[in-house]
Amino acid sequence: MAIxxxxxxxxxxxxxxxxxxxxGKNIIVNTGFPEKGDYELEIFAKPKDGSNNYxxxxxxxxxxxSSSDKFPTTFKHFVDNNGYLESPLxxxxxxxxxxxxxxKIDSAIEVKVFNQSTNQWQDLTRYGNVFTGxxxxxxxxxxVFAKFPxxxxxxxxxxxx
Numbered sequence: 738m739a740i741x742x743x744x745x746x747x748x749x750x751x752x753x754x755x756x757x758x759x760x761g762k763n764i765i766v767n768t769g770f771p772e773k774g775d776y777e778l779e780i781f782a783k784p785k786d787g788s789n790n791y792x793x794x795x796x797x798x799x800x801x802x803s804s805s806d807k808f809p810t811t812f813k814h815f816v817d818n819n820g821y822l823e824s825p826l827x828x829x830x831x832x833x834x835x836x837x838x839x840x841k842i843d844s845a846i847e848v849k850v851f852n853q854s855t856n857q858w859q860d861l862t863r864y865g866n867v868f869t870g871x872x873x874x875x876x877x878x879x880x881v882f883a884k885f886p887x888x889x890x891x892x893x894x895x896x897x898x
Contacts (some may be wrong), residue, residue, distance in 0.1 A: 738816070739764045740791050744777040753828060756808035757798035758821050768825065776801060814883060814892040819843045822895065828881055830897045835871040838881070842866060842894060845883040849891065853878040 741755035781791035798804035848868040854877025861868035
């Protein structure tokens with residue numbers, strides 16, 4: 738597992754400007770920027786010895802030519818169940834009658850998308866451990882939930898604005 742931190746000067750930016758995912762044996766770090774400028778990306782990795790220490794493994798100097806949106810917020814069950822988000826990757830979703838969602842989440846038996854402003858639930862279709870679907874997005878907070886075997890509760894995976 739890895740953690741990424743983005744800095745502008747000496748100021749550490751919100752966690753939502755980096756998005757770390759694991760795909761197989763690879764760690765993928767997506768980075769967004771609040772504005773054009775120079776940044777420092779630090780990547781920390783958990784050692785194989787199982788300790789809870791995340792030492793710094795690499796630092797990148799980045800010159801961003803433009804700004805970009807933040808990434809969605811991830812929750813513990815997304816990380817713990819090897820979540821991998823393919824779409825949508827940006828946190829701010831525009832109202833759209835057909836926004837495509839695709840994510841992988843190990844062990845999940847159901848994944849639902851909840852629109853907090855309309856109190857509406859929409860199901861994603863399951864293909865093994867991959868869940869997809871076109872979701873009607875209205876304004877407001879959107880939260881992706883999953884249900885796991887032998888648990889009647891739904892757990893938050895991702896949150897969009």
